[in-house]
Amino acid sequence: MNPTRIFRILVVDDEPDVTELLEYKLQQDGYRCEVLNDPLMFVAKVRDFEPDVIILDIMMPELNGLQLCRIARSDPAMKDIPIIFLTARGEAEDRIKGLETGADDYMPKPFNTKELLLRLKNILTRSSKPKEPVGVKRIQISGVLIDEELHQLQVDGAEVVLTATEFRLLKLLMERKGRVQSREHLLVNVWHYDTEIETRTVDTHVRRVREKLGPYAHLIETVRGVGYRVVDI
Numbered sequence: 001m002n003p004t005r006i007f008r009i010l011v012v013d014d015e016p017d018v019t020e021l022l023e024y025k026l027q028q029d030g031y032r033c034e035v036l037n038d039p040l041m042f043v044a045k046v047r048d049f050e051p052d053v054i055i056l057d058i059m060m061p062e063l064n065g066l067q068l069c070r071i072a073r074s075d076p077a078m079k080d081i082p083i084i085f086l087t088a089r090g091e092a093e094d095r096i097k098g099l100e101t102g103a104d105d106y107m108p109k110p111f112n113t114k115e116l117l118l119r120l121k122n123i124l125t126r127s128s129k130p131k132e133p134v135g136v137k138r139i140q141i142s143g144v145l146i147d148e149e150l151h152q153l154q155v156d157g158a159e160v161v162l163t164a165t166e167f168r169l170l171k172l173l174m175e176r177k178g179r180v181q182s183r184e185h186l187l188v189n190v191w192h193y194d195t196e197i198e199t200r201t202v203d204t205h206v207r208r209v210r211e212k213l214g215p216y217a218h219l220i221e222t223v224r225g226v227g228y229r230v231v232d233i
Contacts, residue, residue, distance in 0.1 A: 008049060046072070056086065073102040079161060084123070085107070104164070144174075153170065177229075183203070202228075
């Protein structure tokens with residue numbers, strides 16, 4: 001992470017108490033922070049502020065966080081902005097649903113601000129990391145082509161939109177074709193998380209990537225009790 005750069009964080013929550021607390025903590029930690037209590041202003045605010053990360057509540061009136069996340073993931077200008085869900089809905093199925101929508105992380109309320117700041121730092125570290133100047137730029141297996149330089153996936157010649165996390169996951173698996181990658185290994189190398197983080201996060205993202213691969217979903221093979229690997233098809 002560039003120590004001289006001031007990262008921009010947008011907090012979207014209809015509870016002013018929450019946004020005021022986060023604004024104070026984030027600014028105290030050296031971030032530039034703006035808050036939004038009206039979800040209807042989300043698109044205009046993101047385009048104006050151009051945040052590096054969005055912290056997004058789920059339970060909001062008129063437009064909830066899941067809907068806002070879908071809007072962001074379908075917009076070319078917003079699709080790569082990391083999103084952290086911060087919500088009172090902390091059950092496992094709610095977390096899975098949030099991740100399936102395209103979020104990069106999910107924290108239940110009440111939250112520990114130190115943990116949130118650590119997760120935010122991890123996300124910024126990997127999203128701001130410069131691309132490798134050397135190495136494989138294009139990887140193709142059957143009709144699946146991943147282009148690192150363009151940050152693009154093509155399936156049978158048609159572009160398929162991936163989130164930043166999905167792209168890193170598929171790229172790592174394709175780079176290591178035939179080699180089993182454990183869930184813990186993927187958490188460390190794709191998410192940069194400690195392995196104590198719930199491994200279902202990996203399963204959720206693999207399921208999303210398989211859906212986007214369409215007829216090549218079986219490119220990613222499950223190795224029971226261990227993890228995943230990409231195979232020739």
